[in-house]
Amino acid sequence: MLSAILQALLNGLMTGALIAIPAIGFSAIFAVLRYPSFAIAGYITIGAFAGWTLNVSFGLSMEVALVGAALVAALAAVATEQTIISRLRPSGALTAAIGSIAMNLVLENIVRFFYGNDLRGYDVPLVPDVRFWGLRVGMQQIETLIISIIVMAGVFLFLTRTRFGRAMRAVADNADLARLKGIDPRKVSFVAVALGGALAGLGGVLLGADTSIDPLTGFRILLTVFAAAVLGGLGSIPGAVVGALSIGIAEELSLLVLPATYRGAVGFVAILVILTFRPRGLLGERAL
Amino acid sequence: MSLLTVEGAVAGYGAAEEILKGTAIRVEAGEIVTVIGPNGAGKSTLLKAVAGLLPLKAGRIVFEGEDVTRGDALARARNGLAFVPQERNVFGTLSVDENLVTSAFLWPADARKRADALYDKYPMLAEKRRQLARTLSGGQRQILAMAMGLMTSPRIMLLDEPTAGLSPSAADALFDAIVTLNREGMPILMVEQHAVEALEVSHRGYVVVSGRTEAEGEGRGLAADPEIRRLFLGG
Ligand SMILES: Nc1ncnc2c1ncn2[C@@H]1O[C@H](COP(=O)(O)OP(=O)(O)OP(=O)(O)O)[C@@H](O)[C@H]1O
Ligand SMILES: [Mg+2]
Numbered sequence: 321m322l323s324a325i326l327q328a329l330l331n332g333l334m335t336g337a338l339i340a341i342p343a344i345g346f347s348a349i350f351a352v353l354r355y356p357s358f359a360i361a362g363y364i365t366i367g368a369f370a371g372w373t374l375n376v377s378f379g380l381s382m383e384v385a386l387v388g389a390a391l392v393a394a395l396a397a398v399a400t401e402q403t404i405i406s407r408l409r410p411s412g413a414l415t416a417a418i419g420s421i422a423m424n425l426v427l428e429n430i431v432r433f434f435y436g437n438d439l440r441g442y443d444v445p446l447v448p449d450v451r452f453w454g455l456r457v458g459m460q461q462i463e464t465l466i467i468s469i470i471v472m473a474g475v476f477l478f479l480t481r482t483r484f485g486r487a488m489r490a491v492a493d494n495a496d497l498a499r500l501k502g503i504d505p506r507k508v509s510f511v512a513v514a515l516g517g518a519l520a521g522l523g524g525v526l527l528g529a530d531t532s533i534d535p536l537t538g539f540r541i542l543l544t545v546f547a548a549a550v551l552g553g554l555g556s557i558p559g560a561v562v563g564a565l566s567i568g569i570a571e572e573l574s575l576l577v578l579p580a581t582y583r584g585a586v587g588f589v590a591i592l593v594i595l596t597f598r599p600r601g602l603l604g605e606r607a608l
Numbered sequence: 609m610s611l612l613t614v615e616g617a618v619a620g621y622g623a624a625e626e627i628l629k630g631t632a633i634r635v636e637a638g639e640i641v642t643v644i645g646p647n648g649a650g651k652s653t654l655l656k657a658v659a660g661l662l663p664l665k666a667g668r669i670v671f672e673g674e675d676v677t678r679g680d681a682l683a684r685a686r687n688g689l690a691f692v693p694q695e696r697n698v699f700g701t702l703s704v705d706e707n708l709v710t711s712a713f714l715w716p717a718d719a720r721k722r723a724d725a726l727y728d729k730y731p732m733l734a735e736k737r738r739q740l741a742r743t744l745s746g747g748q749r750q751i752l753a754m755a756m757g758l759m760t761s762p763r764i765m766l767l768d769e770p771t772a773g774l775s776p777s778a779a780d781a782l783f784d785a786i787v788t789l790n791r792e793g794m795p796i797l798m799v800e801q802h803a804v805e806a807l808e809v810s811h812r813g814y815v816v817v818s819g820r821t822e823a824e825g826e827g828r829g830l831a832a833d834p835e836i837r838r839l840f841l842g843g
Contacts, residue, residue, distance in 0.1 A: 486710045493699040502685040502714035
């Protein structure tokens with residue numbers, strides 16, 4: 321039993337590390353633009369397919385696939401924001417959120433148009449699992465964990481050490497004050513959306529390398545990503561990481577006592593519980 | 609030519625009745641000018657309009673001989689006007705140092721140099737440079753907010769109730785900081801509830817009532833005027 325729990329914790333950590341990447345992206349967009357962008361599911365899917373195309377169709381390495389997917393998904397996010405959602409935002413966060421759900425469907429169907437509904441797998445070598453202390457973990461998961469840590473460190477350095485990163489946090493904190501300091505919220509929004517899209521795209525590739533992809537890849541993980549962001553506190557980047565790890569671990573632990581079909585319910589329950597008892601989330605600054 | 613002239617300013621929030629109904633004020637080079645008036649008179653609204661946060665429906669704003677009426681807050685920051693709001697005037701989730709550096713967003717090349725110069729001027733900020741701004745006391749926060757205004761290299765500072773909520777000693781310290789800044793050449797337009805103290809350090813003052821400029825005078829003169837004292841200064 322103890323080893324089953326340890327195994328679940330380990331699996332949860334691995335799942336959480338994967339979810340954390342798109343969850344940070346979701347939070348970055350929320351923090352600056354003040355609406356929950358469910359189009360992030362579409363950016364994940366686009367990233368997953370862009371990475372697949374580079375990796376499988378062109379036979380390029382996973383590193384190239386990751387970078388390419390981040391760029392393509394960032395582009396898709398910026399295009400979605402600039403053409404459609406920016407027109408809806410003046411009508412409020414709810415309108416923008418609904419628009420983002422619609423845009424997710426559009427992006428999903430663009431992918432479906434070009435790639436069909438088939439499941440596709442990345443070209444990753446099959447390597448035996450690593451075993452220690454009676455636990456086992458896949459090489460792919462270890463790679464995902466390492467990439468996640470590198471990406472998180474990169475995001476942290478961007479937000480704390482660069483001019484635009486700090487400006488992003490300033491706008492998230494107080495957009496009016498930022499404007500008084502000569503910071504143009506539109507430019508910062510552009511950066512936040514590109515960052516959010518890039519992180520979603522990376523998440524898509526990591527998902528694809530872990531399992532397989534189809535046009536619903538992003539949508540299937542959306543609830544978990546949203547739950548992670550809400551749990552950590554909407555708009556809080558460290559919160560997204562903590563939320564993702566918590567959800568990942570909670571999902572895996574739930575498998576010990578519940579049939580696998582209920583795994584997805586963990587996200588729902590987490591959202592309900594957190595909104596009832598602590599609406600600003602674990603690390604959030606403000607209420608929903 | 610005055611440094612800053614506001615003429616016949618009309619502005620408000622949405623469809624409701626206008627708040628500014630033809631307000632007029634002016635600031636000469638090197639002056640401290642204080643605006644006093646009852647609660648809800650439109651003093652903050654006036655500063656917001658000058659700072660470009662609220663568009664004028666009529667009237668005009670001229671700064672250094674240039675008509676800046678049409679610009680927004682971004683343009684005003686570039687024009688050299690620094691507005692320090694009464695509340696939420698620092699980025700609470702950023703460190704003191706990040707608050708300063710980020711405030712010089714438009715001047716990235718010398719942001720570091722400017723911040724270091726302000727640490728010399730306000731050693732308290734240097735001590736707290738790594739702390740999150742939301743952990744500062746009220747008086748420290750106001751100093752940071754002013755320093756952030758200075759990071760934009762302004763040619764006038766607009767301060768909305770800089771001493772609001774401060775203890776009497778912290779308020780005195782802040783008035784000292786404002787006077788020192790002014791002696792170094794910085795023109796200041798401020799709104800104050802501590803009207804006597806503010807007018808006593810001001811070259812001139814205005815009384816704004818219901819969005820209109822009702823009285824104007826030399827700072828100490830206004831502070832001593834029995835009618836003004838009776839109406840606004842509780843004496
Ligand atoms: N953002 C806003 N939206 C709508 N009405 C506002 C807004 N801000 C202020 N008002 C209204 O405008 C009027 C003037 O407000 P303002 O803040 O300019 O007054 P004030 O002279 O600064 O008062 P105080 O001494 O209380 O700071 C008030 O009636 C206020 O309710
Ligand atoms: Mg006010």
